[in-house]
Amino acid sequence: MEQNREAWRVLIVEDDERLAELTKEFLEKNDLVVSLETYGGHAVERIKNEKPDLVVLDLxxxxxxxxxxxxxxxxxxxxxxxxxxxxxxxLDQVLGLEMGADDYMSKPVRPRVLLARIRALLRRVSENQSAAPVEPAPTDSARLTFNDLVIDRSMREAWLNDASIDLTSAEFDLLWLLASNAGRVLSREEIFTALRGIEYDGQDRSIDVRVSRIRPKVGDDPVHPRRIKTVRSKGYLFVKEA
Structure with a gap:
């Protein structure tokens, strides 16, 4: 976690008031500033007005x-x-990720596991902020080119046939990880640990969902992918010359 900054602000949107209060108390003991919202109908305005660093959102x-x-x-x-x-x-997990969620947990949630997930997500935010200068100057090491696909780490952008690709932050992180390891099969365990900083539990499908969303965005065939291939029982392979 970044040291020289104000405490991270977390908004919990949860209608179980007792659970929300207990979670708030635990997170605040671990140096997070937490606010609560128990009514879903107010959540959008709260997020828009308060701009929290992270949102914990009940389904x-x-x-x-x-x-x-x-x-x-x-x-x-x-x-x-x-x-x-x-x-x-x-299906809930798939829909949540497709709507733009970055991570997903099933209840009952263990407080320490929740804290670990929150810290991993906030650490990624901190790393992204420090890695993205106001006027980034692309370098060879920060830009990858694969024929019609260009990925720039410093700008956190990608282009297909010179057209900008609409990627979420989580999708870009996964695409960069795969592309920067082009030609090498990455296991789900390696991907999960690299992106989240925690061990893969063998059940989380978020990586698979994100790969399925990235493929059409980078011009890949979802049914017969040529650029990001699934290697059975092993993981994913980004092909250098697709």
């Missing part, structure tokens, strides 16, 4: 559900969104 909420909130705030809110749900359906 099932009164007034407006977490998926709708996530979809509505993404056009103006670039901070990490960690989604929570008491349901175990994989």
């Amino acid at each position: 099932m909420l009164p007034g407006e559900d977490g998926l709708s909130i996530c979809r509505r705030v993404r056009p103006f809110y670039n901070g990490p969104i960690l989604m929570l749900t008491a349901r175990t359906d994989d």
